[in-house]
Amino acid sequence: MNFRIAPSLLSADFARLGDEVKDVIAAGADIIHFDVMDNHYVPNLTIGPLVCEAIRPHTTAPIDVHLMVKPVDALAAMFAKAGADIITFHPEGSEHIDRTLGLIRDAGCKAGLVFNPATSLSYLDHVMDKVDMILIMSVNPGFGGQSFIPEALNKIRAARTRIDEYTAKTGREIWLEVDGGVKVDNIRAIAEAGADTFVAGSAIYGQPDYKAVIDAMRAELSQAGR
Numbered sequence: 377m378n379f380r381i382a383p384s385l386l387s388a389d390f391a392r393l394g395d396e397v398k399d400v401i402a403a404g405a406d407i408i409h410f411d412v413m414d415n416h417y418v419p420n421l422t423i424g425p426l427v428c429e430a431i432r433p434h435t436t437a438p439i440d441v442h443l444m445v446k447p448v449d450a451l452a453a454m455f456a457k458a459g460a461d462i463i464t465f466h467p468e469g470s471e472h473i474d475r476t477l478g479l480i481r482d483a484g485c486k487a488g489l490v491f492n493p494a495t496s497l498s499y500l501d502h503v504m505d506k507v508d509m510i511l512i513m514s515v516n517p518g519f520g521g522q523s524f525i526p527e528a529l530n531k532i533r534a535a536r537t538r539i540d541e542y543t544a545k546t547g548r549e550i551w552l553e554v555d556g557g558v559k560v561d562n563i564r565a566i567a568e569a570g571a572d573t574f575v576a577g578s579a580i581y582g583q584p585d586y587k588a589v590i591d592a593m594r595a596e597l598s599q600a601g602r
């Protein structure tokens with residue numbers, strides 16, 4: 377299994393974002409997770425396409441933009457232009473989910489749907505062909521540093537079953553990402569439930585030695601029974 381670690385910039389030092397991006401990639405991370413909050417869909421307010429464009433020259437690693445915004449379409453187009461590689465959004469933020477997935481892909485990015493703890497996976501029923509990533513939220517979105525909601529493990533298992541059935545039929549891979557409260561001490565259980573991509577904000581940026589945390593996460597993942 378190819379596991380990917382995606383530090384969330386939400387917990388980085390915003391005054392030194394370029395260095396924070398370079399430092400986590402040098403420490404062994406695979407992906408930069410970029411949280412966009414609009415003070416409307418979620419209560420917090422973070423960073424926009426200009427910041428994505430500013431960090432783009434600092435790394436060749438994929439930038440994974442998680443849109444916690446409503447509406448989605450105009451901002452998704454702006455992030456595609458700003459250098460995003462993956463753009464995910466919440467079904468509750470889009471009036472026309474199929475159209476939004478299509479416009480993200482037409483703009484050259486991978487597209488994904490994000491599921492809050494109480495959001496049903498049934499939103500996937502008719503759009504699997506347009507989904508490149510499924511993101512399971514293991515906290516309610518809006519803030520870093522929250523505790524992992526254990527029920528998310530059942531949702532991850534259910535999403536893994538859907539993906540495996542789909543891949544067996546089509547041969548096409550879909551990534552399964554988990555976000556919220558991911559730490560060294562639970563990453564193995566999350567992987568065993570079926571996740572392959574792990575967002576971690578405070579667990580990585582909250583420690584002085586990013587490499588030590590990422591190495592510890594990889595050591596746990598190497599033990600995962602998958």
Ligand SMILES: O=C(CO)[C@@H](O)[C@H](O)COP(=O)(O)O
Pocket residue numbers: 384386387409411442515516517518519520521522555556557558575576577578579
């Ligand atoms: O999208 C979000 C929160 O809404 C996340 O990406 C958090 O930033 C994860 O932070 P930690 O729970 O890992 O501290």
